[in-house]
Amino acid sequence: MGMQEVELREALRQAIDEEMTRDDAVFVMGEEVAEYNGAYKVTKGMLDKWGEKRIIDTPISENGFAGLCIGAAATGLRPVVEFMSFNFSFVAFDQLVSNACKMYYMSGNRFRIPIVFRGPNGAAAQVSCQHSHCVEAIYGNLPGFIIIAPSNPYDAKGLLKAAIRSNNPVIFLENELDYGMKMEIPEEEYLVPIGKAKVVREGADVTLISHSRMLKFCHEAAETLKKKEGVSTEIIDLRTIKPLDIATIVKSVQKTSRVVLVEEGHIFAGVSAEIGFQIQEHCFDYLDAPMVRVCQRETPLPYAKDLERASQPNPERIIDALYQVLK
């Protein structure tokens, strides 16, 4: 099988391009996606290839174009909506909350909403709190959404293709700081199934559960602890947050009996809170220590570099948490 080294943004572009080739109903809409070639260049060159009918620049009007795309999805098209930042999805919140995730069920199964909302989620580099929020816990609270958060180019491509083919609304979370991440991926077409977590590092002593950009910090922490203490850490990359692959998590926790959950977003009612509770439901008798969460601290994310870093999970905080559960 031929391999190619690509940046994550290119993996995403290939996914959209291949799906547009496969299905005429797929189109891209968002701010600066066409003539500007994408704020983060995910859609670079696509206007030239596909034309303005299918690569569509919008005015700064998220409530309007997100809702418009939900209407287009209900009537038979397959929109891929780019939010320049998922923080801007809040301007379209009513459309996502009241229409996208509810219409299929509420209409007595008449109108399915095959739509992908994609874009960078969470913090970038010092953009303060209005551009840094993590949305997965917020949208995760709404039945009807599929929520995907890949941590590398291989998964990003395969999962985005699966998301575009899904008949349901998908929140597809990327990260601004990861668009340049390079990886070898197959040249041939492949899909990554929605709803499957992956054990990305096998271990016996403790399970580290995370998603998206935080995986990088988890690997660093696991490596450090292996060298220093000989601790064997198992790492699970959720890949899909909802539906949650609890089976993969349970299997790991039954083996290690110790859990640290790492999430870039806030701690209160976060994704880790939910997963921790589900672990408690499934693995109560297996746990040898209270689970520990490493999440963003309970403040709006500040601008100053050191404050920003201290607020977010980082390798040191993850190592501290690992020591705590291994005591």
Added chain:
Amino acid sequence: MAEKKDKYNFLKANEKEMLQSLGKEGLISALTQMLLIRNLELRAEAAYQQGKVGGFFHAYIGQEAIQTAAVNALGIQENWWITTYRCHALALLMGVDPNEIMAELYGKVTGNALGRGGSMHLYSDRLLGGFGIVGGHVPIAAGAAFQLKYSQEDGVAVCFLGDGAVVQGAFHESMNLASLWDLPLIVVVENNQWGMGTAVKRAVCVQPIAEHFAKGYGVESITFDGMSYLDSYNAFKTAQEYVKKHKRPVLMEAVTERFKGHSVSDPGLYRSKDELASVMKKDPIQRMKAWAEEQNYLTEEEFKALDKEQKDRVLAAMKFADESPDPDPKELEDDVFAPEGD
């Protein structure tokens, strides 16, 4: 603020010509549709008072001429239809069986949305809803219009909203996008003078609504007397021809009245008895009846028989709803997601 009503530039139908072109069948069938709507609303409201219907309940009584004319003028199939939570009438006009509608109101498994939507959320294969958030459905309608254009299909998307919705951002953004992208969208503001209990002049800074707003979006407006079936029919025909010819959206304003409160729980204390009495004199059904009598299409007795037929149809629907089974709680969590695969 200046008094508003004398400022409307109504598009009036030539009544004589319109009556001729509709003929006996056109007029009587529209009257029948309006009587079915009126009877369904009255009986369903009574069922609400008996505790058989829950949630919110918004009657279309007084506004029947508008949507009846729209559906008859435009036709159902090639178009998309989108409306507010005041949606019983449009569902009936789409051809949804009254049994299905009543069963939905009763929260039964035989209901139009399997008992999941209730009064505010009714559907058909061309009716996208029944939407509960004021103004939130206008972008959806723009999306339906976008689909028609993208897929190079004939037809228009027709979106009804109240006067209270035009001050929502979603309305503004949708109008901007529809005009910017030449979408085949007919946006119909049904100005019934009240956004719940707030008079339109206390909510909207310029009036008439459509004539002022349309200029800001660079689109055509059509304002008409929504209490007149003939004017309404004429206005929708004009709008449809315009959209098809110019491939541009249209903003319409139907000046109308609702005879009931905003919802069933609204006693309407903000409106005096005299005001309401003068409003009721404009009853669109009575006007239809008068035209039909003038044309010798209908006698008083025939009208009564027609009304009774619709009442009986609704009573049968109530019986059907009453006797229908409740949804099975075992199926509660089915269908949150659509099945995957082609």
